[in-house]
């Protein structure tokens with residue numbers, strides 16, 4: 001696809017500064033960096049809007065055709081061409097995004113969405129990329145990373161917490177547990193963001209995000225903001241009305257149960273994590289469970305009973321520990337993983353007459 005853009009002269013809103021610590025894993029650099037505040041204090045979102053990840057050679061506008069990052073009018077975040085998505089997904093595979101932006105505030109997000117719309121570009125939202133399989137050929141359009149939208153505000157009066165879409169859900173789980181607030185203990189082992197958890201209705205240990213969600217702020221491609229209550233989101237097992245839609249979750253409010261002993265709530269939280277570490281393979285890149293559980297069966301059980309544990313195509317392998325995990329054993333391509341998924345699907349269907357449906361979102365051409 002060719003993109004033409006003929007903007008007026010564009011400058012960043014202030015001088016770009018260099019990132020201090022590039023992360024080797026989507027979640028690594030985030031946890032220490034969220035802005036946490038009590039209700040009533042400003043979370044200083046806009047303060048960060050001028051910082052960018054990479055220094056640019058020139059702050060002047062460079063047309064996209066030149067394949068260099070550029071700024072949109074009024075935005076402090078560069079839109080970058082050809083950004084590899086392998087480093088931004090938990091599978092560590094996938095080709096480049098045609099364009100990539102990681103807004104630091106809702107205003108910059110809105111400007112980016114409007115630009116994509118005006119250019120006729122598809123938009124794909126990327127949280128922590130922990131439930132995605134991105135094609136080796138990459139993705140056309142604009143990939144919007146939410147990783148910098150990570151303010152957190154507590155309202156101790158009513159035990160609610162409001163969190164930006166890019167806040168790691170595991171971090172949020174720990175922060176509320178430290179206050180003795182119950183309700184998110186189960187989320188500590190999920191390596192995704194608040195936004196991804198809301199869209200996927202992430203869950204574990206018989207609980208899910210819909211249980212604690214109050215409402216969600218979304219932005220439409222046209223730039224319209226709306227607040228949706230949990231009952232409007234059509235929540236079911238690992239599904240919500242936000243899936244496959246074009247609205248971007250910017251932040252959400254959760255209702256917790258206050259009054260617990262912080263040490264006990266923390267202990268429960270850590271116990272959940274410990275249990276997962278012994279039952280799930282966290283040592284190699286994956287997307288967690290690949291297939292949805294076809295009730296009343298567990299996908300892992302069906303795959304294991306089909307004799308597929310350890311089965312390998314290229315660098316992708318069905319985990320020996322948990323058969324619903326497909327691991328990147330080091331040099332897997334997205335195509336290896338995709339082919340292994342297809343193979344598992346076919347074998348299970350042949351044996352059980354049950355078609356396993358992917359939980360992982362498959363993006364791009366395969």
Ligand SMILES: Cc1cc2nc3c(=O)[nH]c(=O)nc-3n(C[C@H](O)[C@H](O)[C@H](O)COP(=O)(O)OP(=O)(O)OC[C@H]3O[C@@H](n4cnc5c(N)ncnc54)[C@H](O)[C@@H]3O)c2cc1C
Pocket residue numbers: 090124125126127128129130131132146165189190191192193194195196197198199200201202203204242244247248249250281282286287288289361
């Ligand atoms: C080791 C491991 C263990 C896991 N265990 C679990 C588990 O126990 N339970 C579970 O439910 N999942 C689990 N997962 C899967 C994954 O972590 C969850 O689905 C998580 O909620 C995805 O969040 P994310 O930010 O990574 O979303 P992504 O993978 O980046 O995106 C997932 C989908 O949500 C969309 N999306 C993301 N953010 C937004 C936003 N702000 N606005 C609009 N759309 C958005 C994306 O476009 C995509 O369609 C696991 C994954 C791994 C790697």
